[in-house]
Amino acid sequence: MPRSQRPKRAAPGARERKRRDLSRGKLIAAAIELIDARGAAAITMRSLGKAVGATPMALYNHFSSKRDILAAVADHVVSAAEFDGQHADWRDQVRHCFDVLRRLCLRHPGLPGLLEQGDAAPVSVFAPMEVTLRAFRQAGLDDIDSTRTYFLLVSFTLGQAAYQTRGPIAGLELSEQVRADRIAGRGYAVAERLELPPSWDFDASFDFGIALVLNGVEATVRRKAAGADPSSGR
Amino acid sequence: MPRSQRPKRAAPGARERKRRDLSRGKLIAAAIELIDARGAAAITMRSLGKAVGATPMALYNHFSSKRDILAAVADHVVSAAEFDGQHADWRDQVRHCFDVLRRLCLRHPGLPGLLEQGDAAPVSVFAPMEVTLRAFRQAGLDDIDSTRTYFLLVSFTLGQAAYQTRGPIAGLELSEQVRADRIAGRGYAVAERLELPPSWDFDASFDFGIALVLNGVEATVRRKAAGADPSSGR
């Protein structure tokens, strides 16, 4: 069919959108595969192009820049998660929400880096925020403190996941070896004689952190209630 | 004085060490200046070489790699800080310690990135750890929980400082504008109607986070004491 006889598209935007989305989807899938297999640093325009059998320059037809690609990847991964566990208890809701976020980060080790840096924060990051804020409101925390605590939990979760994924920063794991080589005799008396298990239990440490923060939330709520209405006990 | 008549060095290692340290010191100082002025990404072997009036390759006489330079910078910055406030109360000690760490990160915006990634963790990171572990031991927390809480506080402090320094991730600050454009009508009912002040008070939010964690520590200690010795009230 000669080009001139091709029917005008009734909804040109729709078709165009579809083709674009198909290619964008392929690229995003390839990018995730690359990140999961070889880390976020393995994504280059050249490697990603090769992964989909195209020239690096072909990518610029679908994304305006590398940053644009990383943002789309982050959005895709975060969007696919369900942060709302539908729990009646607000503590269970928060635990579930950050458990999901943490598993997401462990499954896609590049994700924390993508979210933290790269200006790649997608709209979908508001999903865990929404769940958490709702839970804290239920707990009796005001809007400001809820937001503050949400950011605290995000920093904690991303930090822990990054630490676990990347492996301990060189020389920062508290193995016997390190403590003998680098700490001994430098005035770090407590760190030197720390009694830790031979292997670090990341799951238990994560649960501990979440529980500690939730305890802190309860204490804050009680404190504020007492301060705002000292006669509530009457 | 002709070269052949120069006296043999009595302690060759010492003199050699001194010359090396001088050059290393110059390079570290130049690197910090570069980082503070233009961000950690501005450090390249070429830019750093130019800053000290030398070829990029000259740097390799004093550092084995770029990573080596960044580690030395991190160590220098962290070493200069005094994390021990000598406070009698363990809460004051912890507050002071992380206040110092936070100010360090705010003064040198590249530092969180240097510490988090880059495998650049210097031995000096054990200084704040030592202070914190000592404080938690005083509070009655065991070694494992102390270490867990220390890492929680580090993640929180670095995360908050990075967030404040870098400016909010694009589209993640909760301004009226963003909430109208990106949140409204997407099912984020709570986030949409959040009542926040027009400008975010980072100092107050940091204090809130620290206080919340300290409350959580107290609650954990009480809980463990009650569980371990239920008859303690007798």
Added chain:
DNA sequence: ACCTGAACACCGTTCAAGT
């Protein structure tokens, strides 16, 4: 011992050219 210049194998991105 310290420094240099050229080179290598990479980057992200622009531009002109193809279909």
Added chain:
DNA sequence: ACCTGAACACCGTTCAAGT
């Protein structure tokens, strides 16, 4: 509308050569 190839201005690092 989509893709390509060549090119540009960068990287960190190696190597051989200078003093």
